[in-house]
Amino acid sequence: MKKYDVVRIREAFATLTQRANESLGSLNESSIGIGRYIPGSSPWERHNNGDELLFVTDGEVQIEVLGAPGGTTRERLKEGSLFVVPKGKWHQLTAADNVNILYVSPSDDGAERMRDHPVHGPDA
Numbered sequence: 001m002k003k004y005d006v007v008r009i010r011e012a013f014a015t016l017t018q019r020a021n022e023s024l025g026s027l028n029e030s031s032i033g034i035g036r037y038i039p040g041s042s043p044w045e046r047h048n049n050g051d052e053l054l055f056v057t058d059g060e061v062q063i064e065v066l067g068a069p070g071g072t073t074r075e076r077l078k079e080g081s082l083f084v085v086p087k088g089k090w091h092q093l094t095a096a097d098n099v100n101i102l103y104v105s106p107s108d109d110g111a112e113r114m115r116d117h118p119v120h121g122p123d124a
Helices: 006-013
Strands: 020-027 030-037 044-047 052-058 060-066 072-078 082-085 091-095 099-106 111-114
Touching: 006 020, 006 030, 006 052, 006 099, 052 060, 052 072, 060 082, 060 099
Parallel strands: none
Antiparallel strands: 020 030, 030 099, 044 091, 044 111, 052 082, 052 099, 060 072, 060 091
């Protein structure tokens, strides 16, 4: 067992100008951590072995989740927002400013990541 000082981690992230992650351990088959995202878009990713929980602790971010062919959900997640990305759904985060997100993600053995849009490719 270990106690984590999330306030200290958030304060340390406030001085960073690059992306960072701090692992907070695991829960069942998932990893828990805090990610510091900088302006721009993350790679597209999906988790084929479970849902992913995202909780915005500081800032705001837009999440885009691909659904059925042609169907896309976009949500603005502000500080205090909690969002669950369903298993197997491609998603991408886009931030206009720095944002910190507490996440619970399935193990990496079921994750896929790519820079280009998974449906439309680089010319989307």
